Amino acid sequence: MKRYSRHIALNEIGIKGQNKISNAKVLVIGAGGLGCPSLQYLAAAGIGTLGIVDFDEVEESNLQRQVLYGKSSLGINKAIAAKKRLQDLNDSIRINAYPFKLTSSNALELFKVYDIIVDGTDNFQSRYLICDASIISNRPVVFGSIYKFEGQVSVFNYQNGPTYRCLFPKHPSPEDSLNCSDIGVLGVLPGIVGSVQANEVLKIILEFKEVLSGKLYCYNAKTYASQTISITKNVQVFSQVKEMPLKEIQIQICPNKNNEISIEEAIQKENSLFLDVRELNEKPSLPIHNYQRIPLNKVAKNLDKINPKKEIIVFCQSGIRSKYAVQILRENNFNKTYNLSEGAISLLKQLKKTEK
Amino acid sequence: MELSIKYFGILAEITGLQEEKLKIKDQKIGELIDLIINKYPGLKGRKFQIAQNKKIVDNEEPVNGAEIALLPPFSGG
Numbered sequence: 001m002k003r004y005s006r007h008i009a010l011n012e013i014g015i016k017g018q019n020k021i022s023n024a025k026v027l028v029i030g031a032g033g034l035g036c037p038s039l040q041y042l043a044a045a046g047i048g049t050l051g052i053v054d055f056d057e058v059e060e061s062n063l064q065r066q067v068l069y070g071k072s073s074l075g076i077n078k079a080i081a082a083k084k085r086l087q088d089l090n091d092s093i094r095i096n097a098y099p100f101k102l103t104s105s106n107a108l109e110l111f112k113v114y115d116i117i118v119d120g121t122d123n124f125q126s127r128y129l130i131c132d133a134s135i136i137s138n139r140p141v142v143f144g145s146i147y148k149f150e151g152q153v154s155v156f157n158y159q160n161g162p163t164y165r166c167l168f169p170k171h172p173s174p175e176d177s178l179n180c181s182d183i184g185v186l187g188v189l190p191g192i193v194g195s196v197q198a199n200e201v202l203k204i205i206l207e208f209k210e211v212l213s214g215k216l217y218c219y220n221a222k223t224y225a226s227q228t229i230s231i232t233k234n235v236q237v238f239s240q241v242k243e244m245p246l247k248e249i250q251i252q253i254c255p256n257k258n259n260e261i262s263i264e265e266a267i268q269k270e271n272s273l274f275l276d277v278r279e280l281n282e283k284p285s286l287p288i289h290n291y292q293r294i295p296l297n298k299v300a301k302n303l304d305k306i307n308p309k310k311e312i313i314v315f316c317q318s319g320i321r322s323k324y325a326v327q328i329l330r331e332n333n334f335n336k337t338y339n340l341s342e343g344a345i346s347l348l349k350q351l352k353k354t355e356k
Numbered sequence: 357m358e359l360s361i362k363y364f365g366i367l368a369e370i371t372g373l374q375e376e377k378l379k380i381k382d383q384k385i386g387e388l389i390d391l392i393i394n395k396y397p398g399l400k401g402r403k404f405q406i407a408q409n410k411k412i413v414d415n416e417e418p419v420n421g422a423e424i425a426l427l428p429p430f431s432g433g
Contacts, residue, residue, distance in 0.1 A: 030433050032433055033432075033433055034433040035433070119433075120433050121433050122431060122432055122433035123431050124429070124431045127431065144433065145429070145430040145431060145432060145433060146430055146432040146433060147365040147366065147428075147430040147431075147432050148365075150364060150365055150430065151430070152427075152429075152430050167405060167412065167429075168403070168405065168429045170403070172403045172429055172431075183432075185432060190433065216427070218364060218427065220374075223374070225374075227362075227410065227425065228410065229407045229410050229411065229412060229425065229427065230407075230410060230411045230412065231412050232411075232412060
């Protein structure tokens with residue numbers, strides 16, 4: 001217990017509190033900007049069982065803020081790379097790496113195993129999935145989200161308190177959904193917000209009274225202005241979510257699901273064009289002959305450069321920008337346009353496999 | 357009455373302001389929002405929640421607070 005002597009010295013924690021921390025099971029979804037600092041403090045605090053869900057791999061542009069990784073982690077799955085670093089930080093805790101995407105098929109199964117869920121994801125689809133799965137499995141969610149220099153934190157679904165849908169009932173449009181790789185973010189900001197999330201996790205475990213439930217904490221890293229807004233519970237939201245199977249709710253959230261295409265299907269198409277909507281400097285580059293690159297913000301202005309006779313398969317890094325591009329193209333009568341949401345890295349992998 | 361309107365996230369970028377003072381007559385929150393959108397058409401179609409004196413309110417409630425905050429959802433992480 002020497003490791004935790006500074007915790008134990010606090011009257012509010014003591015040996016009893018430290019034991020609660022050791023017995024806690026926390027699932028962190030997303031080991032990116034928010035997940036990294038959060039995981040770092042949770043592992044250091046001695047959370048008995050830490051789960052990490054992330055399907056993505058470490059890229060060089062992550063290193064500006066995702067502090068668990070270094071050059072040696074490039075190309076490695078984030079859940080696995082994070083586990084490696086954290087196990088070195090604290091080998092007395094159990095860490096489970098889940099190197100895959102959280103989906104409506106695996107969320108409930110995973111949530112069952114943990115007491116507290118930390119939302120460190122970077123898109124609305126995952127945030128609503130976490131919200132709904134936490135209602136069904138009755139788990140508190142420590143929520144954090146960021147935009148450029150601003151952050152929002154709250155604890156949802158805690159002791160009968162409000163949930164994310166009480167604050168934002170409806171899924172925003174893709175236009176509202178651009179993530180950090182699309183718009184940029186000050187590196188320190190997720191460090192601050194993710195640390196606030198770790199703080200809330202510990203407050204829940206230690207049964208402090210002042211948990212950020214029913215409140216949205218808003219923080220501005222430029223001005224240090226902060227506000228705490230009260231959120232009231234909308235009982236209807238809970239009954240609606242509980243009435244439906246999780247998969248149904250998620251399909252309703254994403255009505256554009258039909259425009260999705262899998263990598264296998266995409267590769268087999270004959271008269272197709274792969275449209276890459278990432279910025280020009282983003283890697284990896286792809287060895288495809290029927291390929292065109294137009295960054296998302298230029299798509300609308302360059303419609304005349306796209307061959308309307310082709311079946312267009314749009315992709316980006318994580319499937320969010322491409323989803324938006326598909327919407328723009330379909331609105332402009334490119335009716336055979338599909339979103340390859342698995343993204344560039346998965347596509348490259350599959351191409352290499354097919355070559356072999 | 358005089359109000360202080362606070363804009364967060366992308367809304368602050370659209371309006372070019374983090375905060376402004378507005379003088380209005382008695383009205384509902386929804387009417388106030390229409391007035392603000394009229395002033396800044398870029399806000400049209402944007403999703404946000406409205407807080408009055410640090411409490412989330414809906415469009416039907418009367419404006420009776422000194423501070424109104426417009427909070428968009430953030431997705432980044």
